[in-house]
Amino acid sequence: MSFLSSWSIQPVTPGRVFKICLLLLLLFFTVAVVSLFAGAADITLVTAIRDLLPLEADSHKALTPSERSILFSIRLPRVVLAGLVGAALSMSGVVFQALLRNPLADPYILGISAGSAVGAVTGILLGAEIIILGIPGMAFLGAILAALVVFGIAGTGRRLETSTLLLTGVMVNAFFSAVILFVFSISDHLQLQRAIYWTMGDLSLADDQAIIYTGFFLFIGMAFIYRYARNLNILATGEETALQLGIPVGKTKILLLTAASLVTAAAVAATGTIGFVGLIIPHILRLTVGPDHRILLPAAIICGGAFLVFADTMARCLVSPAELPVGVITALCGAPYFLALLRRRLST
Amino acid sequence: MTLLQSDDVSFRYHGPWVLRHVSFNVEKGSFIGILGPNGSGKSTLLKILDGILTPQEGMATMDGRSILTMSRRDIARRVAVVPQDYAGIFTFTAREIVLMGRSPHLAPWAFEGKRDHETVNRVMAQTDTMSFADRSLEHLSGGERQRVLIARALAQEPRLMLLDEPTAFLDIRHQVEIMNLLKSLNKEEGLTVLAVTHDINLASLYCDRIILLDGGAIHAEGPPAEVMTTGNIEAVYGLPVVSGNHELTGRPVIMPRIEE
Numbered sequence: 001m002s003f004l005s006s007w008s009i010q011p012v013t014p015g016r017v018f019k020i021c022l023l024l025l026l027l028f029f030t031v032a033v034v035s036l037f038a039g040a041a042d043i044t045l046v047t048a049i050r051d052l053l054p055l056e057a058d059s060h061k062a063l064t065p066s067e068r069s070i071l072f073s074i075r076l077p078r079v080v081l082a083g084l085v086g087a088a089l090s091m092s093g094v095v096f097q098a099l100l101r102n103p104l105a106d107p108y109i110l111g112i113s114a115g116s117a118v119g120a121v122t123g124i125l126l127g128a129e130i131i132i133l134g135i136p137g138m139a140f141l142g143a144i145l146a147a148l149v150v151f152g153i154a155g156t157g158r159r160l161e162t163s164t165l166l167l168t169g170v171m172v173n174a175f176f177s178a179v180i181l182f183v184f185s186i187s188d189h190l191q192l193q194r195a196i197y198w199t200m201g202d203l204s205l206a207d208d209q210a211i212i213y214t215g216f217f218l219f220i221g222m223a224f225i226y227r228y229a230r231n232l233n234i235l236a237t238g239e240e241t242a243l244q245l246g247i248p249v250g251k252t253k254i255l256l257l258t259a260a261s262l263v264t265a266a267a268v269a270a271t272g273t274i275g276f277v278g279l280i281i282p283h284i285l286r287l288t289v290g291p292d293h294r295i296l297l298p299a300a301i302i303c304g305g306a307f308l309v310f311a312d313t314m315a316r317c318l319v320s321p322a323e324l325p326v327g328v329i330t331a332l333c334g335a336p337y338f339l340a341l342l343r344r345r346l347s348t
Numbered sequence: 349m350t351l352l353q354s355d356d357v358s359f360r361y362h363g364p365w366v367l368r369h370v371s372f373n374v375e376k377g378s379f380i381g382i383l384g385p386n387g388s389g390k391s392t393l394l395k396i397l398d399g400i401l402t403p404q405e406g407m408a409t410m411d412g413r414s415i416l417t418m419s420r421r422d423i424a425r426r427v428a429v430v431p432q433d434y435a436g437i438f439t440f441t442a443r444e445i446v447l448m449g450r451s452p453h454l455a456p457w458a459f460e461g462k463r464d465h466e467t468v469n470r471v472m473a474q475t476d477t478m479s480f481a482d483r484s485l486e487h488l489s490g491g492e493r494q495r496v497l498i499a500r501a502l503a504q505e506p507r508l509m510l511l512d513e514p515t516a517f518l519d520i521r522h523q524v525e526i527m528n529l530l531k532s533l534n535k536e537e538g539l540t541v542l543a544v545t546h547d548i549n550l551a552s553l554y555c556d557r558i559i560l561l562d563g564g565a566i567h568a569e570g571p572p573a574e575v576m577t578t579g580n581i582e583a584v585y586g587l588p589v590v591s592g593n594h595e596l597t598g599r600p601v602i603m604p605r606i607e608e
Contacts, residue, residue, distance in 0.1 A: 011443075014459055101437045227456050234448050237436030243400050245504070246424030246452035291438035294459070 012292045020289055024302040028083070031306045035079050035313040040321045041070045081206040081270060082312040082326070083305035084214045086277050088221070088267035089113075090304020093278020094297055095225060095260040098232040099253060100150075100160040103283055104341065107143075107264045108275035110165070111172025115146025116268035117199060118176045121183050136213050139265035146172050147261045151253075162345055201274035201327025203312050210270035217266035221259045222301060228256055232293040274327045276334020277304050283341065351376045351540055352508055356406035357396055359389075366392050367403070367564045374508070374542060379534045381551035382544045384561030385585050390544040393561070394510050397542070399423050410508075424452035428501035430511040434493050439484040442477055442496045443468065449503025471502035475529060491522030498529065502539075509533075511543040515550070523547065527554045549601045552576045553594060560584055576600040 037045050043063065048071060051062040063071065089107060096105040096112070107113045119142025120135050128134030153168045154160040160168075180199055225232075231252055234242045242249045267274075281304045282296065289295045311329040318324060352374040359367040367389045374380060382390050395401040397408045399415040408415045410426060418426075428449070449471075450464040460468075472478045475495045485493055494514060501509055511530070515523040531554055533539045545551050551558055552572040560568045560575050562584040568575045578591045581602050588605040 011465070012459065098438075103437065230451060230454070230456075233440070233444070234451060236438050237434070237440070237445070237448070238431075240400070241431065241436070243420060244398060244424060244427075244429040245448060246419075246421040248420050286438060291440055292444065 012294050017295050020295055021298050024299055028302050028306040031309050032079050035309050036075050038313050038317055043067050043071055077206040077211060078203050079309055081211050082203050082309045084218055085267040085271050086308025087301040087305040088218045088263045089277040090281040090300040092260040092264045094282045094300045095256055097282060098236040099256060100154055101236055102160050102162060102165050104162060104165060106279035108273060109169045110150050111169050111176060112143050112146045112264050113268050113273040114173045114176035115142040116265040117273050118142045118179045120269045121180055125183055125187050133213060136266050136269040139269035140262055143261040143265040147257055199272060200325040201272045202325040203271050214266045214270045217262055221263035224259045226297055228252060229293040229297055274330055276330045277308055280334055280337050281307055349376045353409045355409060357403045358405035359392060359396060359403040365564055370566055372559055372569055374540060376540055377538050379541045379556045381555035381558045383548055383551055383558055388561040389564040390561055391512055394512055394544055398427055398429055398510060421452050424504060426506055427508045428504040428506035430497050430501050430514050432513050432516045434485055434497060441482050441484055443481040445485055445496055446472055446499045446503050449500040452504055468503055471499045475499040490517050494526055508540045513544055513546060523550060552599050572599050576602060
């Protein structure tokens with residue numbers, strides 16, 4: 001612990017941000033490679049490398065067409081999407097926590113993920129798929145709606161008390177769950193089967209389109225939010241303080257809220273609601289790399305990605321050859337973690 | 349020379365007027381105390397002077413220019429505010445908090461440079477906060493935390509420092525420590541100080557001028573010897589008092605009148 005705390009109090013410089021990111025990227029790629037070669041079909045790293053290298057001509061050691069298809073058409077897109085979605089949820093968790101000044105503010109707990117899911121499901125029902133970005137667009141509307149409710153309750157100036165945050169989240173979630181059930185009950189069977197995925201958090205539908213738009217919005221949101229990284233530090237110390245230190249708080253909050261909701265919505269539109277990534281990862285990282293958002297944001301992006309890739313690998317392998325929705329794994333890890341955190345907060 | 353001016357300022361939230369026709373000048377290099385009972389509009393006045401609230405009538409000007417025409421960033425380069433206490437979350441260290449004071453001088457993407465770190469080292473030495481620079485703010489005592497917040501305000505390199513009851517949660521020794529620090533910054537660095545306080549005697553001992561607010565209007569304004577009279581204090585606070593003089597400085601001190 002003394003090693004960790006001495007590590008986190010060093011001044012934040014671009015060099016240190018770069019070094020930590022490099023280290024964490026190494027972790028991410030390790031997890032990603034492990035995930036690629038874990039699963040029911042027994043494909044080893046060695047055969048895959050042999051297959052990719054044109055040096056050896058003995059074809060019997062290379063991948064069979066079906067193995068190649070499993071590796072590159074099924075597992076690889078899934079790992080990529082898991083990485084993007086985990087990064088997106090983790091980053092928006094960091095932003096919501098700083099803006100609401102409460103480390104328990106996670107897009108799933110606040111109901112912003114549920115809002116996105118309602119938007120996406122309604123989009124499917126209305127046939128919004130024919131429009132480009134129709135589904136993520138609808139998810140974004142739902143996310144903004146939920147975020148407005150949460151931030152409306154939090155009001156301006158005050159920090160959101162834990163009990164208020166939890167009650168608001170429970171109510172927002174209850175409302176949107178009811179809307180989803182309502183939408184299910186009036187949709188026909190085919191649409192229902194497609195729509196049910198949004199509520200379970202599932203990566204098995206990973207397709208190129210989802211990867212492209214999640215990646216696109218993640219990178220837009222990331223660039224945009226990182227510009228305000230230093231302001232997020234100051235906002236976390238209080239809104240009035242932020243005004244006094246020269247930050248136009250109203251404008252900055254709206255911009256960050258919109259960006260974080262957009263990134264959450266893109267993730268939910270691609271995979272449905274996956275909980276707790278935005279809670280666990282930022283919390284662990286604040287203890288290791290410190291609370292400065294200039295390091296915390298990129299670290300949360302990379303580790304959020306790595307965590308969800310890991311969780312999805314568990315979801316694929318635990319009950320192999322069957323599969324669990326990845327949301328089951330993150331909730332199994334996240335809910336006890338959340339309760340432990342809550343207990344500590346309430347006791348201090 | 350006048351640095352800041354409150355020009356016929358009137359303000360209300362939604363109900364009755366909180367401030368009524370408040371006018372005064374803050375001369376460069378002065379140390380001014382704002383006194384008044386609870387609800388007399390002291391904190392509201394500070395927010396108007398800092399451009400956070402917009403008065404319905406009148407205006408606050410700095411160097412003759414309305415505060416409201418300046419961006420938050422422009423204001424933060426000139427005016428620093430020290431709050432009653434730190435209310436943030438996450439475990440920022442004292443140094444990280446003081447570094448935040450450099451924010452109004454930094455471009456959006458920029459990291460703090462050499463000059464910023466030098467400034468922070470200097471103000472932390474001035475406020476005697478260096479010894480706990482790497483400790484988290486929540487593990488500091490009230491007095492230590494308050495010195496960190498003053499250091500953050502100094503890191504802004506402001507021309508005017510506004511303080512909202514900076515000693516409210518401190519014991520008498522730490523109160524005097526903070527006031528001595530402010531006085532030395534005022535004398536040696538020429539920093540203009542405007543402090544809202546509940547402690548009428550500390551204000552009398554440290555301030556050049558005192559503004560006594562009552563029900564949102566100025567009841568009396570001037571040097572402590574003129575303002576701190578039993579008549580003024582009894583009228584404003586509605587409390588019978590006796591007055592005396594401080595043995596060393598000769599400044600007025602006020603005590604409640606109680607029978608033995």
